[in-house]
């Protein structure tokens with residue numbers, strides 16, 4: 001779902017699903033050279049938006065509009081390095097009638113291609129959402145047939161223990177099969193758990209990118225941020241020059 005108040009997001013609605021991130025840091029500040037791009041995928045109503053919002057704002061809002069896909073952008077620190085993080089929310093995926101294939105909108109495919117890391121989400125209260133994870137992972141694999149795919153599996157809504165339909169050990173077993181860690185989380189009740197899950201993936205992606213940038217790896221679009229003059233510095237220097245001129249004029 002899409003967050004209603006999106007002062008810091010960009011939405012699609014057009015073919016430009018993936019857009020340039022809104023800078024959340026002063027342009028004059030040091031500009032990170034590494035882009036960590038992650039996409040959050042899963043069935044309907046599992047809490048994809050809630051998890052992203054919880055991670056980025058520490059808040060649980062609870063009411064969201066139907067998701068059309070929003071791109072969130074932040075600067076974060078990883079291993080002491082400033083990194084540009086982009087998180088793509090997505091509309092839900094669903095299983096086809098034969099329960100093997102997946103209904104997946106084209107914009108989701110583009111997000112999967114674009115991303116370097118994957119948050120696969122199901123709800124522990126919804127067995128059906130758990131069953132979409134394996135085909136979803138296969139789908140990601142088809143788009144990225146070679147190499148290591150950094151993923152995490154998140155069983156959300158862990159606060160609803162009485163409504164649990166997926167035992168924790170099944171989440172763990174599935175995650176082990178997919179080659180990533182399993183996190184049980186509650187976007188509603190626990191920021192720390194959500195943060196730990198996302199940060200783990202960010203670290204993985206950052207390490208996989210090494211010193212380079214994911215855009216280069218896939219030969220994609222990389223838009224360099226225009227260099228702006230540092231106005232404070234220019235003003236300081238101007239004042240310096242001015243005062244030295246005044247001094248030399250009074251000395252004459």
Ligand SMILES: Nc1nc2c(ncn2[C@@H]2O[C@H](COP(=O)(O)OP(=O)(O)OP(=O)(O)O)[C@@H](O)[C@H]2O)c(=O)[nH]1
Pocket residue numbers: 001002042043044045046047048049050051061062063064066067090091092156157158159160185186187188189
């Ligand atoms: N109890 C509980 N409710 C949650 C949690 N996370 C999300 N919800 C609720 O679940 C509903 C769906 O959350 P969303 O974040 O919109 O889910 P989504 O996966 O983005 O939904 P789609 O846009 O349909 O794909 C909302 O009513 C949320 O308030 C959670 O951890 N615990």
